[in-house]
Amino acid sequence: MQVKQEKFGEVDSNTVSSFTITNDSGAELTCINYGCIITEMIVSDMQGNFENVVLGYDTLEEYLNDTTYLGAIIGRVGGRIKGAQFKLDGQSHTLAKNEGNNHLHGGIKGFNRVIWDAEVFEQENEAGVQFKYLSSDGEEGYPGNVAIKVTYTLNNENELVLTYDAVSDKKTPFVMTNHSYFNLSGNLKRDILNHTLKLKSDRFLELDQEFIPTGTMLDVRNTPFDFTGERTIKSGTVSNHSQNVLVGEGYDHPFLLSSNHDEEIILKDPESGRSLIVETDEVGVVVYSGNSIGDKGYIRDVPARKHLGICLETQGLPDAIHHPTFPSTIIDKEQKYSSVTKYKFGVVR
Template sequence: MEVKKEQIGEIDRNPVYAFTLKNDHGVEITCINYGCIITKMITPDKQGNFENIVLGYDTLEEYMMDSTYLGAVIGRVGGRIKDAQFELDGEIYTLSKNEKDNHIHGGIKGFNRVIWDAEMLKKGDIAGVQFKYFSPDGEEGYPGNLEVKVSYSLNNENEFVIRYDAMTDKKTPLSMTNHSYFNLSGNLRRDILDHTLKLKSEKFLELDPALIPTGEMLHVGNTPFDFTHERSIKSGTVSTHPQNVLVGEGYDHPFCLSNNHNEEIVLKDSESGRTLIMETDEVGVIVYSGNSLRNEGNVRGVPMRKHLGICLETQGLPNAVNQPAFPSIIIDRGQKYNSVTKYRFGIDR
């Protein structure tokens, strides 16, 4: 097991470092302390070729200009909050508006736009890095001083674990996630339309025209949202279902998970043989098929385009602060917040 650290630049005289975790089988994860961004995941295909399976850039400057949240930690709250406000204990809190009249992914300067303190970790067959950030009361409109930790760890079972921990001195919403775009073809040689996905989920959330949950949970049966058996991502991009059309031909929907820590999310690419199995504590996963990726610029020499990557964002349900029927994402003063999502890399031969 190895952990390496190198400086890749600085922001306002604060150094930015890249950390590379590598296990004994050649699997590598690279991340930086700006936004806790995962820049590379190197895994083997069925022919033994080690290639990158996430979208990312080569320079810090590109990440600073990025508007698609490539690889970043999202917080305080992932997803959209309607009208950028919510009520808590009789008080209305107004958040920053960064998507028309709504708030998305933590705001203008969310967790993805800050430099985190970082410490390398190595213990036995585990290599990792722990990030820390202090989010002051009122940041982006959220109440409470919040101390946050995010740890990334890799082991020799080809398992990569993200753990989120936090503590607040005042009631506040918190629902963190990671926004990596996966592409199991390797080095972005194909888009993700022929990837298949399997979810242990029987319900998904209906979205309104602003892509905010209406509050209705719809059954997946007999729809393009039925991933209880393997389904291609392409099936949703060519669908005429109003919800697929609404989000730009594909998926950008929260799914309610019916199982946890039981191989509840499985992504596959049959041509490369790569598989990704995800397990989580969270109640939901947002499946986003990259419908809004524009034909602008490139990602490590590959033109950016629609459906080049897929996000699988494990988190609480979006806009839960305004939907009493959704599981609460409010943490109380002194309450310990923690959440774990595990990614296991494999091969189908």
């Protein structure tokens, strides 16, 4: 196991570094300390071909101009907060508005737009990078100074483990996630419409016209949202279900997980034979089928287009601050926040 560090670019005279972690079987993770962005994940298909399975760019300038959060860490709160405001213990807090009247993925300068301190580590069977950032009191409107650690670990079992740790000096909402877009075809040879997904989830959240949860939890049975058995992503993009149509033909919905660290999320590409098993501490996962990836520009020489990648955002439920019936996403003063999500890459023989 080894980690190679290189200069990736500069932002305001600050160096941005890339880190490439290689395991003994040849799998590679590359990430940068701008936004803790995962730029590449290279794994084998069933023929032994090693190819990239995430969407990303080759230059820092492209990431600076990106509006789709490719591969980035999201915070302080993943998803949308209605009206870009909330009350906490009777006090009103106004957040940055960056999607109409609402607050999305931490605001104008969320965790995806900052340079993190980084430290590499190498061990016999695993290696990785630990990123650190202090989110100051009032940043994007949130209360409290929050000290955050994000650790990316690649091991010899072809598992990528993301560990999130944080502590705040004031009570604050806090929902971290990673916004990687997966495409198991390898090097974006195809879109993700024929990928299959299986979820241990029997409920998903209904969205309003602004893609914000209404508070209603819907049963997945007899709908295109039933992933309790394998279902193609395409089945939701061609569906006339009002929730599929609403988000641009596909999925952009939070699912409540009924199990944790129990192979609760399984993505497969039948043609390449690649599989991805995701296990997490989190209560939910936002399944986003890349409906709003624009058709302008390129992603590593491949024309950008909708459904080119799928996000599996393990996290607390969006806009939970406005829904008392949702699991709480508030961390108390000096309360230690910790969450782990594991991505296991393999092949189906």
